[in-house]
Amino acid sequence: MAMDANEIERLIKATFPDAKVEIIDMAGDGDHYAATVTTAAFKGKSRVQQHQMVYAALKGSMGGALHALALTTQVPAEA
Amino acid sequence: MANVSEQIKKDISDNDVVLYMKGTPVQPMCGFSAMAVQILSHMGVKFKGVNVLEDANLRQGIKEFANWPTIPQLYVKGEFVGGCDIMREMYESGELEELMKTKSVAVSAG
Numbered sequence: 001m002a003m004d005a006n007e008i009e010r011l012i013k014a015t016f017p018d019a020k021v022e023i024i025d026m027a028g029d030g031d032h033y034a035a036t037v038t039t040a041a042f043k044g045k046s047r048v049q050q051h052q053m054v055y056a057a058l059k060g061s062m063g064g065a066l067h068a069l070a071l072t073t074q075v076p077a078e079a
Numbered sequence: 080m081a082n083v084s085e086q087i088k089k090d091i092s093d094n095d096v097v098l099y100m101k102g103t104p105v106q107p108m109c110g111f112s113a114m115a116v117q118i119l120s121h122m123g124v125k126f127k128g129v130n131v132l133e134d135a136n137l138r139q140g141i142k143e144f145a146n147w148p149t150i151p152q153l154y155v156k157g158e159f160v161g162g163c164d165i166m167r168e169m170y171e172s173g174e175l176e177e178l179m180k181t182k183s184v185a186v187s188a189g
Binding site for chain 1: 111142146147148149159160161162163164165168169
Protein backbone atom coordinates (compact mmCIF):
# COMPACT_ATOMS: atom_id res chain seq x y z
CA MET A 1 0.00 0.00 0.00
CA ALA A 2 2.99 2.29 -0.30
CA MET A 3 3.09 5.33 -2.53
CA ASP A 4 5.91 6.80 -4.57
CA ALA A 5 7.19 10.29 -3.68
CA ASN A 6 7.04 11.34 -7.35
CA GLU A 7 3.38 10.37 -7.47
CA ILE A 8 2.65 12.54 -4.41
CA GLU A 9 4.43 15.48 -6.03
CA ARG A 10 2.63 14.90 -9.33
CA LEU A 11 -0.81 14.91 -7.67
CA ILE A 12 -0.05 18.07 -5.71
CA LYS A 13 1.30 19.89 -8.77
CA ALA A 14 -1.69 18.80 -10.85
CA THR A 15 -3.85 20.88 -8.49
CA PHE A 16 -1.33 23.63 -7.70
CA PRO A 17 0.85 24.11 -10.83
CA ASP A 18 2.93 26.85 -9.14
CA ALA A 19 3.62 24.76 -6.05
CA LYS A 20 7.07 24.14 -4.69
CA VAL A 21 6.99 20.63 -3.25
CA GLU A 22 9.68 19.08 -1.07
CA ILE A 23 9.18 15.50 -0.01
CA ILE A 24 11.31 13.47 2.37
CA ASP A 25 10.83 9.72 2.73
CA MET A 26 11.14 9.58 6.51
CA ALA A 27 11.43 5.84 7.06
CA GLY A 28 12.65 4.75 3.62
CA ASP A 29 9.58 2.54 3.35
CA GLY A 30 7.56 4.60 0.86
CA ASP A 31 4.86 4.98 3.49
CA HIS A 32 5.96 7.73 5.87
CA TYR A 33 6.66 11.06 4.22
CA ALA A 34 7.22 14.62 5.28
CA ALA A 35 6.17 17.18 2.70
CA THR A 36 6.47 20.94 2.51
CA VAL A 37 4.14 22.54 -0.01
CA THR A 38 4.51 26.19 -0.94
CA THR A 39 1.93 27.79 -3.21
CA ALA A 40 0.21 31.13 -3.63
CA ALA A 41 -3.11 29.24 -3.56
CA PHE A 42 -2.77 29.08 0.24
CA LYS A 43 -2.88 32.84 0.63
CA GLY A 44 -5.65 33.92 2.97
CA LYS A 45 -6.52 30.34 3.96
CA SER A 46 -6.32 28.95 7.47
CA ARG A 47 -3.90 26.10 8.19
CA VAL A 48 -6.77 23.66 8.35
CA GLN A 49 -8.00 24.83 4.95
CA GLN A 50 -4.48 24.62 3.49
CA HIS A 51 -4.06 21.04 4.67
CA GLN A 52 -7.54 20.14 3.43
CA MET A 53 -6.60 21.54 0.00
CA VAL A 54 -3.53 19.28 -0.13
CA TYR A 55 -5.51 16.25 1.07
CA ALA A 56 -8.07 16.97 -1.64
CA ALA A 57 -5.27 17.16 -4.23
CA LEU A 58 -4.12 13.72 -3.10
CA LYS A 59 -7.60 12.46 -4.02
CA GLY A 60 -8.28 10.26 -1.02
CA SER A 61 -4.82 8.69 -0.92
CA MET A 62 -4.21 10.26 2.47
CA GLY A 63 -5.26 7.84 5.16
CA GLY A 64 -5.45 5.10 2.53
CA ALA A 65 -2.54 4.25 0.23
CA LEU A 66 -0.61 6.97 1.97
CA HIS A 67 -0.44 6.16 5.64
CA ALA A 68 1.55 9.07 6.96
CA LEU A 69 2.32 12.45 5.51
CA ALA A 70 3.68 15.04 7.89
CA LEU A 71 2.56 18.21 6.17
CA THR A 72 3.87 21.75 6.29
CA THR A 73 2.11 24.34 4.15
CA GLN A 74 3.48 27.77 3.26
CA VAL A 75 2.61 30.79 1.18
CA PRO A 76 5.49 32.04 -1.01
CA ALA A 77 7.28 34.98 0.61
CA GLU A 78 6.56 37.31 -2.33
CA ALA A 79 2.97 36.22 -2.94
CA MET B 80 -23.60 7.48 10.78
CA ALA B 81 -25.96 10.13 12.14
CA ASN B 82 -25.47 8.68 15.62
CA VAL B 83 -21.71 8.92 15.34
CA SER B 84 -21.90 12.54 14.30
CA GLU B 85 -24.24 13.28 17.23
CA GLN B 86 -21.91 11.49 19.61
CA ILE B 87 -18.98 13.60 18.37
CA LYS B 88 -20.99 16.81 18.74
CA LYS B 89 -21.87 15.83 22.29
CA ASP B 90 -18.26 14.93 23.16
CA ILE B 91 -16.84 18.19 21.87
CA SER B 92 -19.50 20.31 23.53
CA ASP B 93 -19.34 18.49 26.89
CA ASN B 94 -15.54 18.73 27.06
CA ASP B 95 -13.41 21.83 26.55
CA VAL B 96 -10.55 19.96 24.89
CA VAL B 97 -11.00 16.66 23.08
CA LEU B 98 -8.32 14.67 21.28
CA TYR B 99 -9.48 11.91 18.96
CA MET B 100 -6.52 9.57 18.86
CA LYS B 101 -5.27 6.06 18.29
CA GLY B 102 -4.82 4.43 21.68
CA THR B 103 -5.16 6.19 25.01
CA PRO B 104 -3.27 9.18 26.44
CA VAL B 105 -1.38 6.73 28.68
CA GLN B 106 -0.71 4.30 25.87
CA PRO B 107 -0.84 5.95 22.44
CA MET B 108 -0.80 3.44 19.56
CA CYS B 109 0.62 5.74 16.91
CA GLY B 110 3.51 8.22 16.83
CA PHE B 111 1.33 11.07 15.64
CA SER B 112 -1.18 10.55 18.44
CA ALA B 113 1.70 10.27 20.92
CA MET B 114 3.06 13.62 19.77
CA ALA B 115 -0.35 15.27 20.15
CA VAL B 116 -0.67 13.91 23.70
CA GLN B 117 2.83 15.12 24.51
CA ILE B 118 2.09 18.65 23.36
CA LEU B 119 -1.10 18.92 25.41
CA SER B 120 0.51 17.33 28.47
CA HIS B 121 3.51 19.60 28.21
CA MET B 122 1.22 22.62 28.08
CA GLY B 123 -0.62 21.35 31.13
CA VAL B 124 -3.93 21.29 29.29
CA LYS B 125 -6.59 18.91 30.59
CA PHE B 126 -8.17 16.99 27.76
CA LYS B 127 -10.41 14.06 27.03
CA GLY B 128 -8.72 11.42 24.89
CA VAL B 129 -11.05 9.38 22.70
CA ASN B 130 -9.61 6.15 21.36
CA VAL B 131 -10.91 5.70 17.80
CA LEU B 132 -9.44 2.19 17.61
CA GLU B 133 -12.19 0.99 19.96
CA ASP B 134 -14.96 1.99 17.58
CA ALA B 135 -14.76 1.47 13.81
CA ASN B 136 -17.77 3.74 13.21
CA LEU B 137 -16.16 6.53 15.15
CA ARG B 138 -12.83 6.01 13.39
CA GLN B 139 -14.53 6.62 10.04
CA GLY B 140 -17.09 9.10 11.36
CA ILE B 141 -14.56 11.50 12.84
CA LYS B 142 -12.80 11.74 9.47
CA GLU B 143 -16.05 12.72 7.76
CA PHE B 144 -17.07 15.03 10.60
CA ALA B 145 -14.17 17.43 10.08
CA ASN B 146 -13.45 16.54 6.44
CA TRP B 147 -10.04 15.52 7.74
CA PRO B 148 -8.54 12.17 6.66
CA THR B 149 -6.24 11.47 9.57
CA ILE B 150 -6.06 10.88 13.31
CA PRO B 151 -5.29 12.59 15.73
CA GLN B 152 -7.75 15.46 15.66
CA LEU B 153 -7.89 18.21 18.25
CA TYR B 154 -11.07 20.05 19.20
CA VAL B 155 -11.15 23.04 21.54
CA LYS B 156 -14.51 24.33 22.75
CA GLY B 157 -16.27 22.47 19.98
CA GLU B 158 -14.05 23.76 17.22
CA PHE B 159 -11.71 21.64 15.07
CA VAL B 160 -8.18 22.99 15.47
CA GLY B 161 -6.17 20.55 13.38
CA GLY B 162 -4.12 17.38 13.25
CA CYS B 163 -0.71 16.79 14.77
CA ASP B 164 1.27 18.82 12.19
CA ILE B 165 -0.86 21.89 12.82
CA MET B 166 -0.72 21.30 16.57
CA ARG B 167 3.08 21.14 16.40
CA GLU B 168 3.36 24.31 14.31
CA MET B 169 0.94 26.19 16.54
CA TYR B 170 2.67 24.94 19.68
CA GLU B 171 6.10 26.02 18.45
CA SER B 172 4.88 29.47 17.45
CA GLY B 173 2.95 29.94 20.71
CA GLU B 174 -0.37 30.13 18.85
CA LEU B 175 -1.74 27.04 20.56
CA GLU B 176 -1.26 28.54 24.01
CA GLU B 177 -2.79 31.77 22.70
CA LEU B 178 -5.79 29.82 21.40
CA MET B 179 -6.29 28.07 24.77
CA LYS B 180 -6.17 31.41 26.57
CA THR B 181 -8.57 33.01 24.09
CA LYS B 182 -10.95 30.11 24.63
CA SER B 183 -10.52 30.32 28.42
CA VAL B 184 -8.93 26.87 28.70
CA ALA B 185 -6.53 26.54 31.64
CA VAL B 186 -2.87 26.17 30.73
CA SER B 187 -0.49 25.39 33.56
CA ALA B 188 2.91 25.34 31.84
CA GLY B 189 4.42 28.70 30.95
